[in-house]
Amino acid sequence: MKDHLAMGKKQLSDIATVTWNRRNHFYTPVVLAMLLLVGAIISLSLGRYGVPAIQVVRILLNRVIPLHKTWTDVMETVVVNIRLPRIVMACLVGCALSATGASYQAVFQNPMASPDILSASAGAAFGAALAILSGFSTFGITILAFLFSLLSVGLVIIVARFAPGLKVMNLILAGIMMGSLLSAGTSYIKLVADPSNQLPAITYWMMGSLAGAKSRDVVFIVIPLAIGLIPLILLRWQVTVLTIGDEEARTMGVNPHLLRTVVILSATLLTAASVSVSGMIGWVGLVIPHISRRIIGSKFQILLPVSMLNGALFLLIVDNVSRNLLQVEIPIGILTAFIGAPFFIYLIIKGEKVA
Amino acid sequence: MTLMVRNLSFAYSFRDILKNVSFQTSQGEILAVLGPNGVGKTTLFRCILGFHRHYRGSILVQGREARTLNSRKLSSDVAYIPQSHGHAFNYSVLDMVLMGTTSSINPLSVPGKRQEETAYDALARIGAEHLAGCSFSHLSGGEQQLVLIARALAQKAKILLMDEPTSNLDYGNQTRILQQIRLLADYGYTVLLSSHNPQQALWYADNILAMEDGSVVAFGTPDDVMNSNLLKTLYGIDIALVHSDYGTLLAPQLFGDHDTSRGEKLHATMDR
Structure with missing residues (x-):
């Protein structure tokens, strides 16, 4: 009898959790999206050249409906041309890395x-x-990083396909091997790179940064992001099962x-696109899906959007620290670690x- | 004939696992597959479930060859009930049962109201609707097994394959699960279950398929095929059949051949 009572209590609390969860399936993404919007506006006003949040809103709104100009041209340039691409980029990269993390965790069980x-x-x-060694432009670096990222994962999938036995294990082992091989390759490039300019550029790229983000990069990342996200x-529901x-x-x-x-x-399309514009930003893809799962549960159809919003919010906040904490910018990859x-x-x- | 297996043979890298296995089941029957570990019970199930497609012979599921069906089509005829085990992620019981409806919905959509009703109906049929809101990993082994059965019912397949449904369960839950399975068979489901307990097969099964080293050594009703010789062949121990008002009971010899004296001594003590 006592057992039954304890059992009933357990079930009641479980039922409460589930109802709570179900209501949250709607509210959590909405609340997160609003937080993200507010966060983005605050981020746009923060920086060495301060712009009041209200002006930020007016500058942005002015693009849609013409408003009476209460801001200076400098403010507009700083907000629209310098900060906006970077902030959109931080959100997109955080969103992409978290979506990839959630997807990988699901399909690797x-x-x-x-x-x-x-x-x-x-x-x-x-x-x-390789691109830096060959003296490519910034955009060339992005393109080559993107292509090599896809190529290496493609090779991993092909290797795992031909191996017998557990497919998941094969994929992970092939991934470790490929990663080690490529790191050796990168080390060799560093060895032969010009130590006065190329080597620091490579090292700095690998620390991860959103500092150079331009609208062109945003356009570059948006297309693969959309293509990668649609199948996910x-x-x-299939992924949940x-x-x-x-x-x-x-x-x-x-x-x-x-x-x-x-x-x-x-998912690889998402990572490749984000890594190629931002460099190596670790931990986001591992930690954010974890936190999101605690908030909303494991069902992929709700975990995916919540992870994406959490990831965007997280990287937005960290990027603010990265650009505002010290006089010198701290590479964001170091901060996320x-x-x-x-x-x-x-x-x-x-x-x-x-x- | 809901399921017909004809001359099924299967080899794993040149090692024969199944040799000329033939049997059939009709609607509403429980078929218990008996045999010691490693005789090919699991492989047989995996062939029927479409995991192994390069078998010889034929497996006809509702008249269609199993290997020609893709997983989606096969899953509308055959549902699998695994032994309950841990999962990497935790879901509510309702979500777990909803997964059974996957093959009945568009692969690009999510289960909706109708599927939820199906899931609740499935839970209700096995008397577990009160568990719907619980988290699956918090349940006891017996409850988890019930939920996995409900998931198979939500799949709306008429053939249920159960891999040792009563292993890891306490005595009470073993019986409860078997009663549930009997009810389902009476309701019209065809149940194929593997078991390590010949007594359960004797009580609950309509037919018994006894396997030894990949071959069928006996196939028929429990009354026809169950005898001490068969049990000796399968398990290598002497088991007496005791006919009683409560059905046939199995009485295994309690002590090995080498130690009969100890058994006699015990019996002598008990007589006194």
Whole structure:
């Protein structure tokens, strides 16, 4: 009897959690989106040249409906041409990395998978280093990083396809090998690079930064982002089913290998695009899906949008620290590691409890 | 005939796992597959579920060859109920059961109101609707097994494959699950289950498929095929069949051949 009572209590609290969760499936994304909007406006006003938030709003609104001009031309240039691309970029990159993390964790059925597990970042770094060595322009660096990132993950998928046994394990092992190979390649490029200008450029690129973000980069990243996100959004329920295991998913009518390949390719497009414009920004793709899962649960159809919004918000905030904390800009990759790693240790110590 | 297997053979890298397996089941039947570990019970299930497609012979599911069906089509005829085990991510019971409706919805959509009703109906049929809001990983082994059965019911397949549905369960839950399975069969489901417990097969199954080293050694009703010889072949121990008012009971010899004296001594003590 006592057991039954305890049981009833457990179920009541569980039921409460589920109802709460269901209501939150609607409210959480809305609240996060509003926070993101407010965060973006505050970020636009922050900087060495301060612009009041109200002017920021008026400058932006003026683009849609003409308003009486209460701001200076300098303000407009700073907000629209310098800060806006960078802030949009921070949001897009955070969103892309988190979406990739959530997708990889789902299709690898492992909450520890991160976007760079299949060597996407190592590939991008190699491509960028190669481009810097060859004296390419900034845009050339972005393109080559993007292509090498896709190429390396493509090779990983092909290698894993031909290996027998567990596909997930093969993919991860092939990813580790490819990553190690590409890092060696990058090290060699650093060795032969001109130490006065090329080597610092490579090193700086690998620290990750949004400092050089221009509207052109935003346009460059938006297209692969959209292409990568569409399959993820469409296949959201299939991905949820896949998380419980290949064989069970298959007996419920899901094609695990095909689905995993499509999701990996789409997610890789997101990482490749974001890494190629921002350099190596670690931890976001691992930590943000974790936090999001605690907020909203594991169902991919809701985890994906919540992770994307959380990721955008997180990187927006961190980028503000990166550009405003010190006179000299701190590379954002260093900051995300400083925040992400201790937070992850906290998660490990507290014990993994995925609701 | 809902499921017909004819001369099924399967080899894993030149090692024969299944040799000329033939059997059939009709609607509303429970078929228990018996045999010691490693005789090919799991491989047989995996062939029927479409995991292995390069088998010889034929597996006809509602008259269609299993290997020609894609996972989506096959899943509308055959549902699989695994042993409950941990998952990387946790879901509510309702979500878990909703996953069963996957093959009935557009692959690019999510389950809606109608699928939720299906899921609640499935839970209600096995008397577990009160669990709908619970989180799956918080349930006991028996409850998890019930939920996995409900998920298979939500799949609306008429053939249920159960991999040792009562393993890892306590005695009470074993019986409860088997009662549930019997009810489902009476309702019209065809149930194929593998079991390590011949007593359960004797009680609940309509037919028994006994396997030894990849081949069928006996196939028929429990009354026809179950005897001490078969049990000796399968498990290598002496088991007596005791016919009683409560059905046939299995009485395994409690002590091995090498130690009969100890058994006699015990019996002698008990007589006194």
